[in-house]
Amino acid sequence: MAIGIATFAVLTPGMFGGFVIARLAIGLWMLLFTALGWSLHIEAQHPVTRSQPRRALQADVRTT
Numbered sequence: 374m375a376i377g378i379a380t381f382a383v384l385t386p387g388m389f390g391g392f393v394i395a396r397l398a399i400g401l402w403m404l405l406f407t408a409l410g411w412s413l414h415i416e417a418q419h420p421v422t423r424s425q426p427r428r429a430l431q432a433d434v435r436t437t
Contacts, residue, residue, distance in 0.1 A: 376405045 379402055387398025 379405055
């Protein structure tokens with residue numbers, strides 16, 4: 374969601390601000406994509422997260 378908001382709040386106005394400002398706006402926008410990719414990578418490495426119910430985690434412990 375932050376990337377979508379940044380598109381209209383940072384990137385679009387930055388395109389009208391001149392060459393250097395436009396490059397900085399694009400760089401900031403791309404850093405948001407980097408953060409998204411990194412978070413997806415970390416989540417894929419650790420599939421058990423806090424978003425899963427505790428009952429499911431306890432069931433895994435009992436069966437092993």
